[in-house]
Amino acid sequence: MSRHLRLALVQASAQSFEDFAQGLRSLMKSPNAAELVIYPELHLCSLGAETMSEREYYTAYAEPLDGPRGMALAGLARELGIWLIPGTVLERGADGAVHNTAVVYNPQGELVADYRKIFTWRPYEPMCPGRRFVVFDMPGTGRVGLSICYDAWYPEVTRHLAWMGAELVVNLVQTSTSGRAQEIPLNQANAIVNQIWVASVNGAAPTAQGHSLLVDPEGGIRVAAGMEDTTLLGVIDFDRVAATRKFGTSGDSWPWDQFRADDSPLELPLYNGHIDPATWRPAISPETRNDLRPAGPVVFCRPAGENGPQ
Known part of the structure; x- marks a missing residue:
C-alpha cells in the first residue's frame, strides 16, 4: 500500500481571518486542492503588527488555543475535510505567557498537535520559547514533525524530530530579511542528514522573502517558489524515507546506521551527555512497508507527543 500525501504550501502575505477562510475555500475548489494545506508563520497574526506596541499586539492576537480563533480554524478543517496547518498563532x-505556536487540525476538526517555537528569533521576537519537540501521526500515511522558522538553524531540532519518527518536517517561516538565502540550504541539509522530507513555507513579498520549497530525503528540491504570492503543490512519498535509509543516500551513505551494537557510547561534552548506540536509531513509522524496514533491530514509536522511541 503506497503512502502518498498531496500537500499545498501556501506562500502568501498576512491575512485577516475572513480573507484567509475565503481563500482556503477557493483553494479547495481549484487544481491546487490538497489533503494537507500549510500556511506561513504568524499568517493570521501579523496584519498591522508593525505599528503596534508589544502590549497592543498581544491584546489584538493572543488567545488560548481553544478560544474563538481555534474553534473557527477547527470548523474550517472539518467543513473542508482537510488536514490544516494555518501557520502559527x-x-x-x-499562566499568561505568550507563545508562537504551530497548530494542526485533522479533517474531523480536532486539534491534534500544537508546538511552541523553541528557538525564538532573539532579540527581535519577544514570545516565550517552548520546551518540547512535537510530532503527530496522519493515520495510514505517515508521521510529521513541526518546526518554526529559526528552529531550522539549530540541527538539534530536526534531528530530534527525525529520531521521534518524523518522515516529514514542516518548517513554518515568516522571514522578511536576507537570511532567507541561508535558510534554503539549511532546509536541504536538514533533509539530507536526517533522510527525511522537509517542507519550508515562507510568507510572500512584500512582507516576507518567499522562496518556499519542498525537499526530498536526499536533498533534492522538488518544488520551489520565488517571492510572489503563490501556492506550491507537491506529493510526498513517505516510503522514500525508508527506502533512502535502506539503500543509502545516493546509494552510498547510511548515517542512521553509523553505530553498531557493540560500540561504546560517544561522549558529547557540548550537551553534558552522550550518544548511546543502543538508542541511536530513529523510530520507524508503523505505516512503513515491511520490505523497506532496515535489516537491523526495529524500534517502534510511542504515540505522537511522547518523547521518542521506547
Missing part, C-alpha cells in the same frame, strides 16, 4: 497560555 499567538497562544496565551494558562
Whole structure:
C-alpha cells in the first residue's frame, strides 16, 4: 500500500481571518486542492503588527488555543475535510505567557498537535520559547514533525524530530530579511542528514522573502517558489524515507546506521551527555512497508507527543 500525501504550501502575505477562510475555500475548489494545506508563520497574526506596541499586539492576537480563533480554524478543517496547518498563532497560555505556536487540525476538526517555537528569533521576537519537540501521526500515511522558522538553524531540532519518527518536517517561516538565502540550504541539509522530507513555507513579498520549497530525503528540491504570492503543490512519498535509509543516500551513505551494537557510547561534552548506540536509531513509522524496514533491530514509536522511541 503506497503512502502518498498531496500537500499545498501556501506562500502568501498576512491575512485577516475572513480573507484567509475565503481563500482556503477557493483553494479547495481549484487544481491546487490538497489533503494537507500549510500556511506561513504568524499568517493570521501579523496584519498591522508593525505599528503596534508589544502590549497592543498581544491584546489584538493572543488567545488560548481553544478560544474563538481555534474553534473557527477547527470548523474550517472539518467543513473542508482537510488536514490544516494555518501557520502559527499567538497562544496565551494558562499562566499568561505568550507563545508562537504551530497548530494542526485533522479533517474531523480536532486539534491534534500544537508546538511552541523553541528557538525564538532573539532579540527581535519577544514570545516565550517552548520546551518540547512535537510530532503527530496522519493515520495510514505517515508521521510529521513541526518546526518554526529559526528552529531550522539549530540541527538539534530536526534531528530530534527525525529520531521521534518524523518522515516529514514542516518548517513554518515568516522571514522578511536576507537570511532567507541561508535558510534554503539549511532546509536541504536538514533533509539530507536526517533522510527525511522537509517542507519550508515562507510568507510572500512584500512582507516576507518567499522562496518556499519542498525537499526530498536526499536533498533534492522538488518544488520551489520565488517571492510572489503563490501556492506550491507537491506529493510526498513517505516510503522514500525508508527506502533512502535502506539503500543509502545516493546509494552510498547510511548515517542512521553509523553505530553498531557493540560500540561504546560517544561522549558529547557540548550537551553534558552522550550518544548511546543502543538508542541511536530513529523510530520507524508503523505505516512503513515491511520490505523497506532496515535489516537491523526495529524500534517502534510511542504515540505522537511522547518523547521518542521506547
